[in-house]
Amino acid sequence: MTSDRQMAANRRNALRSTGPRSPEGRDRSSRNAQSHGVLSERVTTDGEGGDLYRQMLSELIAEYAPRSETEHLLVQRLANLFWRERRLIHAERQELSQIEGNIFETASGSSTSLPISRQLLIGRYQTMITNQIAMTIGQLNRLLEREI
Structure with a gap:
């Protein structure tokens, strides 16, 4: 249990904590939620090319021509899934370029560039994203067919 003395010290310290003050510090702290992306308002990171994402989203909107909010949300989900697949x-x-040149020999004498555990993990993520894309396209098509 926290003592009264420790609680008072915590309160004093909290009064001095004002957060980032410079524009750079505020910008950096605004991206704190991006560590997992779940709570982030941004889909792309600084180095990923937000313009490319926006172009892809615009083209998907043009392709599916969503009319309801649900359809718009499904098109956005589809864009996010395609972006995750691209990522x-x-x-x-x-990862392959980092270990290029460090190809190791397997027991059978053939060489491979990624350990099997990494290949399986990447394959699992790819399968998961592919299935989510297929389900989202199916949901979108069912909604669009219903409205025709």
């Missing part, structure tokens, strides 16, 4: 492919390429 996964990029991460796999990056």
